[in-house]
Amino acid sequence: MKISKKDALMWFRFFAELPEGETLLPHQQEIAFAVLTQLEDAAEARHAALEAQVPGLRSLDGRTLFVGDEGNFPQGCRSCLTGTGLSAVRRTNRCNLACPFCYDYGCLDAQPPVGEDLWEIGGTKYRTADLPMLLSVSRRPSGICYVYLEPFMEIGLYYEPIRIFAEAGVHQHLYTNGTLATEENLRALGEAGLSELRFNLGATNCAPKVIEAIKTAKRFIPRVGIETPMTPAFWESFHARKREILATGLDFINCAELHLGENNLENYLGESLYMYRQGYLSPVWSREITLRLMREAAEENWPLVVHDCSNRTKFVRDLHGKAQEGGWFGASSWGSEFSSIPYGALIPALEDDTLPFVTEEELPEGYRPGDIVL
Ligand code: SF4
Secondary structure, three states: OOEOHHHHHHHHHHHHHOOOOOOOOHHHHHHHHHHHHHHHHHHHHHHHHHHOOOOOOEEEOOOEEEEOOHHHOOHHHHHHHHOOOOEEEEOOOOOOOOOOOOOOOOOHHHOOOOOOOEEEEOOEEEEHHHHHHHHHHOOOOOEEEEEOOOHHHHHHHHHHHHHHHHHOOOEEEEEEOOOOOOHHHHHHHHHHOOOEEEEOHHHHOOOHHHHHHHHHHHHHOOEEEEEEEOOHHHHHHHHHOHHHHHOOOOOEEEEEOOOEOOOOHHHHOOOOEEEOOOOOEEEHHHHHHHHHHHHHHHHOOOOOEEEEEOHHHHHHHHHHHHHHOOOOOOOOOOOOOOOOOOHHHHHHHHHOOOOOOOOOEOOOOOOOOOOOOO
16 A cells, blocks of 8 residues: 555554553554555655765675775674674763764663672673673684773773783774773773774764774774764764864774664654654654765775664564574564654654655545545
8 A cells, every 4th residue: 555645644543542452453553554655655755865875885795785894894793794793791871971873862861770799681681700601601702892881980890890801802892972081991902802892982972082092002902993872973073073083093983774663753743754664763864964974985085994774774684583593484573662663753644745755545445534444
């Protein structure tokens, strides 16, 4: 059913008014899903037009896109997309910032603690002293990454686990907003054996202090890059300091397609959003910014990789992760961050004249206004 934008808007206005928790009847669900597909097609058409303008666009085993020398492609992403998966290690439950795009926006002070001297790995808690035992019993992962909030809030705790995993030959990457990075702690991370450090440069709108920290990190850590959600604010601040950023000698820029959940959605209401395969909800402009940055990098021959960490890449990542766990054919952990379709949040996209539906048809009989749609 190639529902028209006008009909889609009428139905979504109606669905948005329904009492919370009320489930749609099967024919109404068909309409809702048809609208999501139409919006996804419209967004993908805009993305495809920009993709076609990126010279030298390359694919990593059909799983993700990038430009630049493959030797600079982040090993942590390679491990997650083609290795034994994304093995996340959680520890720090605090952050010193409150970014509008943060998945924990509005509840950054209420993140559950992992526990004193504990590391959460694969859903289980370990003391640092348990890590050699874990490595001896389990299949060694190709890579691990330290996730959760801002690790530099207590970076001294990280050196010993990093040393243990480094001795076992495990690739390790860590994310930071960079505001608490110093020459001393960056050197200590490098000496402990951290393989890759990723700066969320959008968290500070490309603050000079963080750009300086990227440069310092390059002296001590083998691979250093940026990983940040692509937003118009990042695009502007990046271009205001582009020369200094590229002069840091960084290896890659991972352009994350911003996705929204219950916590950060309020900061992007009114933007044109779409859902990817009924999963992540994203502003259409986020991947457009990625593709514009990739084009610029390719045309100007930046000496680094720019990687399209899109919703599709994450879709593939989840599929690959499940396959590594021995999941059945097609199994994936991909899904929506919302308990039901956020109809109201999708209305601006349906009102956006710059986002036309690719093809439209009249609604079939039984689905039209005035019909009883059950
Ligand atoms: S720096 Fe990272 S964890 Fe902290 S608020 Fe920003 S996105 Fe969230």
